[in-house]
Amino acid sequence: MTVPDLPAALAPHLSADAAAWLDAQQEKVAAGDERALFLGFGLAPRKVGKAELNDARFPGWSVDQAARIVLLQAFPTEDEHRWLTAYDKLVDAAEVREQIALYRALPLLPFPHELADRAADGLRTNVKGVFEAIAHDNPFPQHHFNDARWNQMVLKALFIGSSVQPIVGLRERMNRDLAVMLHGYADERRAAGRDVPADLIDLLNG
Amino acid sequence: MYIDPHVHCVSRTTDDYEAIAAAGVVAVIEPAFWLGQPRTNSGSFKDYFSMLVGFERFRAAQFGVRHYCCIGLNSKEANKPELAEEVLDLMPLYLAKEGVVAVGEIGFDDQSAAEEDALRKQIEMAQEVDLPIMIHTPHRDKKRGTTRTMDVLEDHGFPPEKVVIDHNNEETVREVLDRGYWAAFTIYPHTKMGSARMCAVVEQYGSERIIIDSAADWGVSDPLAVPKTARLMKERGISDAAITATTYENALAAYGQSGQMSADDWLNPLPIDQRTLFEGNSVLRGGQEPRIEKITKPDVVE
Numbered sequence: 301m302t303v304p305d306l307p308a309a310l311a312p313h314l315s316a317d318a319a320a321w322l323d324a325q326q327e328k329v330a331a332g333d334e335r336a337l338f339l340g341f342g343l344a345p346r347k348v349g350k351a352e353l354n355d356a357r358f359p360g361w362s363v364d365q366a367a368r369i370v371l372l373q374a375f376p377t378e379d380e381h382r383w384l385t386a387y388d389k390l391v392d393a394a395e396v397r398e399q400i401a402l403y404r405a406l407p408l409l410p411f412p413h414e415l416a417d418r419a420a421d422g423l424r425t426n427v428k429g430v431f432e433a434i435a436h437d438n439p440f441p442q443h444h445f446n447d448a449r450w451n452q453m454v455l456k457a458l459f460i461g462s463s464v465q466p467i468v469g470l471r472e473r474m475n476r477d478l479a480v481m482l483h484g485y486a487d488e489r490r491a492a493g494r495d496v497p498a499d500l501i502d503l504l505n506g
Numbered sequence: 507m508y509i510d511p512h513v514h515c516v517s518r519t520t521d522d523y524e525a526i527a528a529a530g531v532v533a534v535i536e537p538a539f540w541l542g543q544p545r546t547n548s549g550s551f552k553d554y555f556s557m558l559v560g561f562e563r564f565r566a567a568q569f570g571v572r573h574y575c576c577i578g579l580n581s582k583e584a585n586k587p588e589l590a591e592e593v594l595d596l597m598p599l600y601l602a603k604e605g606v607v608a609v610g611e612i613g614f615d616d617q618s619a620a621e622e623d624a625l626r627k628q629i630e631m632a633q634e635v636d637l638p639i640m641i642h643t644p645h646r647d648k649k650r651g652t653t654r655t656m657d658v659l660e661d662h663g664f665p666p667e668k669v670v671i672d673h674n675n676e677e678t679v680r681e682v683l684d685r686g687y688w689a690a691f692t693i694y695p696h697t698k699m700g701s702a703r704m705c706a707v708v709e710q711y712g713s714e715r716i717i718i719d720s721a722a723d724w725g726v727s728d729p730l731a732v733p734k735t736a737r738l739m740k741e742r743g744i745s746d747a748a749i750t751a752t753t754y755e756n757a758l759a760a761y762g763q764s765g766q767m768s769a770d771d772w773l774n775p776l777p778i779d780q781r782t783l784f785e786g787n788s789v790l791r792g793g794q795e796p797r798i799e800k801i802t803k804p805d806v807v808e
Contacts, residue, residue, distance in 0.1 A: 342602040346765060350776050362778040393552070393599045395559035396782055427564040429782035 303408050304357040306373065310366040318348040322367055329374040334386055340371045341390060341398065359437040365401040369408060377410045384414055391418065396427060403433040406440035416444040423453055428460060435467055442469030451478040458485060464499050479504075507772075510732045511535040511757035512611070512640070512672060512692065512719035515562050515573065516554075517542075522722070522729040523569040529733040532772040534566060535761060537576035537611040537640050540583060542724045548592035551579075555600045563605060567783045572772045574761070576610035576640050577601055584624035585616065594627055601635045607764040608632075610640025611672065614651045617644060622658065629662045638668045638763050643678065645697065652678045656685055670717060670760050673698055679707060683715060688760045690717040693731035701735040705742050713748035717756045 314322065328336035345364040353361040372390070377383050387409075391402055403422045406415055419441065422434050434441065435457050441450060450473050457464050464470060482504060489496045508531045515523075515536050526534070536558055545551060558575040566573035577600045579593045600606060609632040614621050632639050639659070644651035652671065659669060666686035674682055674689045675698070682689040691707065692698040699707075704718060720731035728734070736753045740746075761767050771779070 338599065339602060342604070345604050350778055352777055360781065362776075365778075393556060395603050395605060396563050397604065397778075399560070400782060427561060429564070 306358070306366055306408060307370050309353065309355045309358060310363065310370060313351060313353065313363045313366075314348060318367075321347045322370065325371060326374045329371050330376065332376050334375075334389075337371055337375055337386060338390065341368050344368045344371070345397075361404065365397070365404065368398070368401045369405040372402075372405065373408065380411055380414070384411060387415075387418070391422075396429065399425075399427070399430045400433040403430060404438065406434065406438060407443075412440070412444050415440075416449075419444070420449050423456065426460075428462060431456070431460060432462055432466075435462065437466050437468065439468045441467075442473055447473075447475050447477060451475070451481055454478060455481050455485060458482075458497055458500055461497075464497075464503060470503070474503075507532045508732050508736065508753045509533045509535070509757045510720050510722075510729070511670075511717055511761060512537060512690065512721045513729060514539060514721070514723035515566060516557060517724040518722060518729055520565075520569070523566060523571060526729050526733075527569045527571050529730055531571060531733065533572040533574065533758075533767070535574045535576065535607060535640075535757070536562065537608070537642075538578050538580065539611055539642075539723070540580045544583060544586075545589070548589060548596060551593045552596055555596065559600065559603050559605060563783065572775075572783070574605050574607045574767050576608040577606055578610045578612040578628055578640075579624050580611060581613050581615035581621045581624070581642060581644070584621045585618055587620055590620065590624050594624065594631075597628075597631060598635075601631060601637065605766055606637070607761040607766050608638040608640045608670070609635075610670075611642040612639065613642040613655050614644045615642075617647065617651050617654065625655070625658055626662065629659060629664055632668075633662070633664065638670065638761060639664065641669060641671045643671060643673045645673070648673075648675065649677050653681060656682070656687065668760075668763055672719065673721070675699060676703070676707065679711060679716075683711065688715045688717055688756065690719055692719055692721040693735050694721055694725075694727050696726075701731070701738045704735050705739050705744060708739060708744055708748055708752060709742075713751035713756070715756060716752050717760065718752050719757075 325336055325340040329340065344367040348363050348367045351363045353363055353366055375383060375386060394402060403419065406419055409415060419434050423431060425431050435453055441453055454464060454467060457467065482500060486496045486500055486504060510526065510531050513534050513536060515534060538555065538558060555577055563573045577597055579590055584590045609628050612625055612628045629639065641655055643655060670688040670690050671682045672690040673692045679689050691704055693701055693704055708716060718732055718735055720727065720729055722729040722731065732753050736749050739749045758769060
């Protein structure tokens with residue numbers, strides 16, 4: 301998977317002041333300053349604004365979310381444990397939009413094997429926007445989830461009233477077990493006199 | 507449109523959210539506080555702070571209510587020095603976050619030395635991150651506790667225009683206003699202010715720097731206190747300008763000083779926020795009358 305260049309996509313959206321702030325903060329973070337990462341992560345919206353990024357490679361991203369991830373990408377990766385600890389601290393204390401940034405960015409981050417567990421944790425949320433940051437327009441699950449995890453994600457999308465169409469790899473990752481679960485879900489809805497979501501019917505019909 | 511600038515949403519139900527949204531409450535501020543029983547470790551505080559900026563913000567958004575919060579160590583729990591120290595160490599992790607509009611609610615309960623120590627440390631934090639402060643005034647020995655709180659704030663040179671002193675009554679309001687602070691009143695059955703007494707305060711003192719809130723929490727309290735008091739003020743002939751000031755504008759002006767809260771958040775939410783933090787739009791259109799009666803649920807669960 302080639303990682304698209306986020307700093308390049310972000311640059312045209314930054315005022316001179318915002319760019320100067322981000323450069324200075326990035327430099328501190330690149331030197332391994334965890335506190336600068338945490339502060340920069342929180343302060344990003346008030347420093348660079350919240351405009352839409354409008355970039356096909358980063359669907360649904362905003363400028364502040366991109367700035368947050370540029371800072372995270374700057375944090376040194378030589379020490380895997382230290383990097384993952386910093387990521388976990390950010391997730392643990394994250395507000396809603398920070399959580400969304402941390403999960404949207406999964407395909408752009410190091411140690412994907414380790415992050416797969418964290419992504420699965422993220423999917424246990426009840427916050428639709430956080431769930432969709434992982435499940436929608438995000439290639440990470442397709443490449444790093446085993447079938448059990450993948451199947452739970454697809455089923456939960458339906459269950460919380462989220463569309464399955466934006467799930468990357470939806471048809472490629474179809475498997476027997478998932479088909480059984482999806483048919484079971486459709487039967488359960490019909491038995492309860494509830495409607496079956498249109499995109500589930502599409503999926504079941506191949 | 508109303509703002510309830512002090513309400514403990516984590517203790518309230520979705521019925522309450524439906525009711526306040528229908529009554530025209532567009533934004534709420536949830537200060538960190540005591541949960542009704544003491545917490546035994548700082549981890550409980552960490553998860554509580556995370557909930558205020560996380561799930562509760564989302565829960566409010568589902569009803570078209572914009573949710574902001576204040577982070578702080580409340581006075582009751584400041585009396586356990588070891589725990590207090592750990593909680594104060596956690597706070598910098600949260601104070602710089604989006605949607606945190608003040609340090610609060612902080613102040614005195616027993617008026618102990620430990621409470622004063624925690625208050626002073628948190629005033630310094632508010633100075634460091636340039637946030638307003640929400641002050642909880644003690645329920646016992648209130649008048650002296652309120653005076654003492656303002657003395658401590660002035661000791662640190664904290665500007666009164668960035669402080670909301672909450673839970674005022676007829677005995678405290680004059681000094682609070684005279685010393686340049688925002689004076690908030692909590693409409694709370696039996697222990698704090700009543701709606702009728704509130705109207706009398708507005709009739710006597712006007713509406714400048716006066717703020718009305720519900721502080722609805724886990725006790726017998728009313729999340730509709732702000733719209734109900736607005737209705738009573740209207741019935742008693744208080745001007746629309748004074749009603750708007752005390753139930754919307756003043757709270758926005760005071761907490762808007764954080765840079766984390768503006769009318770655009772609910773009148774013209776950004777696309778990124780509409781996708782995550784603001785589902786639907788509770789702003790009353792076309793002269794629709796706010797409803798403050800209880801919403802009746804259907805008898806049949808679908």
